[in-house]
Amino acid sequence: KNPAEIVKNALEKAVEKVTDLVTPDVPGAPASEPPSLAQPTEPREPLPPKGDQDAPETVTPTGAPTGAPKTSKSQQGAFLTTAQGVRLYDTDHSLKAGERGPTLLQDHHLREKIMHFDHERIPERVVHARGAGVHGVFVGYGSAESVCKAGFLREGKTTPVFVRFSTVVGSRGSADTVRDTRGFATKFYTDEGTFDLVGNNIPVFFIQDGIKFPDIIHAAKPHPDREIPQAQSAHDTFWDFVSLHTEATHHVMWHMSDRGVPRSYRTMEGFGVHTFRLVNDAGETSLVKFHWKPKQGVHSLLWEEAQMIGGVDPDFHRRDLYDAIESGAFPQWELGIQVFPDTPEQTFEGIDLLDSTKIVPEELAPVQPIGMLTLNRNPTNFFAETEQVAFHTGHLVPGIDVTDDPLLHARLFSYLDTQLTRLGGPNFGQIPINRPHAPVNDMLRDGFHQHAVHGGVAPYKPNSLDGGCPFHAGAADKAYVEVPQRVVESTKVRRAAASFDDHFTQPRMFFRSLSPVEQEHVIRAFTFELGKCYEQAIKERMLQVLAKVDTRLCTEVATGLGLPAPAAEELPEVQPSPALSQLGQVWPVDGRMVGIVVDADDPDGLDGVRTARLALQAAGVVPLVIAARGGDLAHGLIAQRTFLTARSVEFDALLVAAAPPPAPDALPVRDEKAGAAASPIDPRVQLLIEETYRHAKTIGAWGPGTALVGTGPGVVTGDGPTDVVQEVLTLMGEHRVWARLAPAPA
Numbered sequence: 080k081n082p083a084e085i086v087k088n089a090l091e092k093a094v095e096k097v098t099d100l101v102t103p104d105v106p107g108a109p110a111s112e113p114p115s116l117a118q119p120t121e122p123r124e125p126l127p128p129k130g131d132q133d134a135p136e137t138v139t140p141t142g143a144p145t146g147a148p149k150t151s152k153s154q155q156g157a158f159l160t161t162a163q164g165v166r167l168y169d170t171d172h173s174l175k176a177g178e179r180g181p182t183l184l185q186d187h188h189l190r191e192k193i194m195h196f197d198h199e200r201i202p203e204r205v206v207h208a209r210g211a212g213v214h215g216v217f218v219g220y221g222s223a224e225s226v227c228k229a230g231f232l233r234e235g236k237t238t239p240v241f242v243r244f245s246t247v248v249g250s251r252g253s254a255d256t257v258r259d260t261r262g263f264a265t266k267f268y269t270d271e272g273t274f275d276l277v278g279n280n281i282p283v284f285f286i287q288d289g290i291k292f293p294d295i296i297h298a299a300k301p302h303p304d305r306e307i308p309q310a311q312s313a314h315d316t317f318w319d320f321v322s323l324h325t326e327a328t329h330h331v332m333w334h335m336s337d338r339g340v341p342r343s344y345r346t347m348e349g350f351g352v353h354t355f356r357l358v359n360d361a362g363e364t365s366l367v368k369f370h371w372k373p374k375q376g377v378h379s380l381l382w383e384e385a386q387m388i389g390g391v392d393p394d395f396h397r398r399d400l401y402d403a404i405e406s407g408a409f410p411q412w413e414l415g416i417q418v419f420p421d422t423p424e425q426t427f428e429g430i431d432l433l434d435s436t437k438i439v440p441e442e443l444a445p446v447q448p449i450g451m452l453t454l455n456r457n458p459t460n461f462f463a464e465t466e467q468v469a470f471h472t473g474h475l476v477p478g479i480d481v482t483d484d485p486l487l488h489a490r491l492f493s494y495l496d497t498q499l500t501r502l503g504g505p506n507f508g509q510i511p512i513n514r515p516h517a518p519v520n521d522m523l524r525d526g527f528h529q530h531a532v533h534g535g536v537a538p539y540k541p542n543s544l545d546g547g548c549p550f551h552a553g554a555a556d557k558a559y560v561e562v563p564q565r566v567v568e569s570t571k572v573r574r575a576a577a578s579f580d581d582h583f584t585q586p587r588m589f590f591r592s593l594s595p596v597e598q599e600h601v602i603r604a605f606t607f608e609l610g611k612c613y614e615q616a617i618k619e620r621m622l623q624v625l626a627k628v629d630t631r632l633c634t635e636v637a638t639g640l641g642l643p644a645p646a647a648e649e650l651p652e653v654q655p656s657p658a659l660s661q662l663g664q665v666w667p668v669d670g671r672m673v674g675i676v677v678d679a680d681d682p683d684g685l686d687g688v689r690t691a692r693l694a695l696q697a698a699g700v701v702p703l704v705i706a707a708r709g710g711d712l713a714h715g716l717i718a719q720r721t722f723l724t725a726r727s728v729e730f731d732a733l734l735v736a737a738a739p740p741p742a743p744d745a746l747p748v749r750d751e752k753a754g755a756a757a758s759p760i761d762p763r764v765q766l767l768i769e770e771t772y773r774h775a776k777t778i779g780a781w782g783p784g785t786a787l788v789g790t791g792p793g794v795v796t797g798d799g800p801t802d803v804v805q806e807v808l809t810l811m812g813e814h815r816v817w818a819r820l821a822p823a824p825a
């Protein structure tokens with residue numbers, strides 16, 4: 080048979096099959112009767128302005144007004160109009176030749192509505208597509224005045240900011256809690272122009288030179304043939320690249336550590352990564368690295384929690400940030416700088432300050448606080464603000480200049496360039512969220528989406544027709560004047576300095592600075608990620624890399640993968656940097672979440688729950704009552720969660736005030752199926768307790784709840800809620816019950 084014929088027949092058959100599927104022959108069904116069409120909506124009286132849909136007053140967890148501005152949540156005005164302001168009497172039906180007739184081309188409202196809808200999406204960011212942005216305020220301490228002349232760092236100076244947190248690899252709709260680096264980008268709308276600090280929650284980067292950015296990103300993104308896996312580094316192309324490209328090792332160590340799965344955007348450190356050059360009033364320069372230190376502490380999820388949340392609540396970090404701000408628990412970060420002398424070598428204690436794969440340990444150069452960031456307002460419109468905000472490392476203000484870090488230089492090009500495609504032209508600076516708060520008097524003209532109506536006839540310099548205006552500013556008028564940095568005479572090369580060659584000392588320092596439990600997490604993360612790779616050669620090559628970092632790390636990962644460990648190498652000792660560990664401190668608990676298991680049908684028990692709730696709220700903690708059913712309970716309590724909607728991963732601690740029997744919607748458990756007596760407790764409550772324990776979170780119980788929780792570190796029981804809640808709050812300050820996770824002694 081002719082092959083073309085075979086294909087043709089096969090295709091025809093396939094089409095027949097599909098047609099069968101879509102038009103099933105249902106016995107007794109009326110012969111192709113179309114559903115009756117509703118009549119067009121009658122014109123009706125316009126509604127009054129929707130004042131009643133204003134956002135509720137923003138209150139703290141204890142109910143006090145925060146004074147944050149109210150923003151309207153609804154459309155404005157009485158009448159629906161077209162984009163041109165023409166009032167509409169119907170937007171539900173297209174204009175047709177008769178009720179059942181064809182749609183008329185003259186329906187200009189239909190065309191406008193659909194045209195606009197068709198173009199509602201813009202290209203997502205090529206990296207950092209998934210993010211959450213919020214407004215806030217930065218207050219300078221004045222402590223930076225000796226090194227930096229920037230006005231926003233002056234004592235008591237208040238500057239509005241917009242901060243966007245993000246993951247790097249995933250698409251806009253991907254889950255928040257994947258293992259990834261997090262973006263931490265801040266736009267300071269200063270009086271002297273806009274300054275963007277476009278940083279991450281990890282202080283080093285995968286590459287030393289920006290020319291390799293497309294390589295690392297192509298390797299980390301989903302495989303190009305099937306576009307999987309989404310938002311993951313646990314796949315062959317990522318590990319193929321980083322195992323061959325050992326300058327990524329330091330970043331990979333952080334990525335595999337708890338830093339790769341933050342508990343919340345609110346509990347991440349932030350880093351400017353590069354070394355910047357600051358200039359003071361006298362023109363003296365210093366080299367600095369920027370740090371954001373969260374007042375909430377630096378905390379992470381466990382990997383199992385992160386994976387579960389990815390399914391249970393993919394918006395976990397977004398929701399956490401918005402809810403905290405909405406409830407008045409405003410997250411805060413102190414901005415700090417490490418200051419180094421601006422020497423011609425641009426090194427500090429032998430560390431090359433132009434190499435973005437290196438940190439300077441805080442023990443060598445302490446982080447000195449220079450101001451406080453407070454995030455206090457959620458966006459009004461996600462697209463207009465979070466999606467359209469455009470950050471750029473070249474948005475600098477007088478007093479802050481760049482160094483010759485080759486990673487930074489590529490960024491200085493890339494961030495402007497990417498906005499042309501993403502935001503559709505060169506006028507993205509006119510989008511409200513990107514507008515500077517300083518007066519703008521540029522000579523940039525025309526282009527797509529030009530919103531300004533520029534007067535004058537002479538947008539050029541020099542001119543006489545517009546009176547020579549505008550004039551150049553001098554340094555005294557706060558002009559941005561580049562530091563007259565001496566450029567070393569050299570030859571053109573495509574090479575890095577020899578000091579960029581050490582790829583293993585700092586990864587070793589990082590690993591050895593972690594506590595045993597954090598080291599255990601790194602080992603498990605490598606074992607998980609490499610265990611997801613298909614290519615044996617990639618796993619073996621990565622073990623060779625780990626052998627140069629730390630022998631135990633390498634051996635334990637090899638054991639987990641079932642592969643022989645490479646021969647142990649003689650590795651030089653390093654001085655650990657204790658500041659790199661997240662453990663060992665006590666932090667404030669406000670803004671944290673505590674679940675309270677109650678029995679909806681036991682009014683006596685609910686009285687104690689009320690007491691517990693008030694004590695938690697007084698500490699700024701968000702209590703969520705979990706009952707068999709939602710809605711109003713006794714004693715003015717409301718069940719915000721039910722056994723159906725609650726999952727342990729949402730809570731930082733669990734209080735068990737009851738031993739509720741199985742609710743009607745509980746699924747059977749295995750033992751019951753096998754004929755054993757039904758459990759007297761709802762199985763989902765048991766699961767809540769078990770997971771909370773597994774994830775090393777504090778558990779408190781009183782009354783009938785005591786019998787469910789057992790004993791052990793971090794399990795607090797008592798006769799009533801008062802003492803239990805106080806002790807639970809104290810233990811929560813350490814984030815987890817670390818004793819439960821301590822690795823067994825070797």
Ligand code: HDD
Nearest residue numbers: 204206207243262263264278279289292352489493494497
């Ligand atoms: Fe980048 C976005 C942080 C290296 C090119 N980057 C982006 C964002 C953050 C960072 C936080 C999201 C900004 C937002 O929320 O809109 N990037 C970093 C850090 C780096 C880094 C800390 C290294 C120290 N980036 C880097 C290099 C290049 C880029 C080397 C290119 C040569 N980055 C981009 C970009 C993005 C971006 C393609 C995508 C969307 C955007 O800029 O506006 O231009």
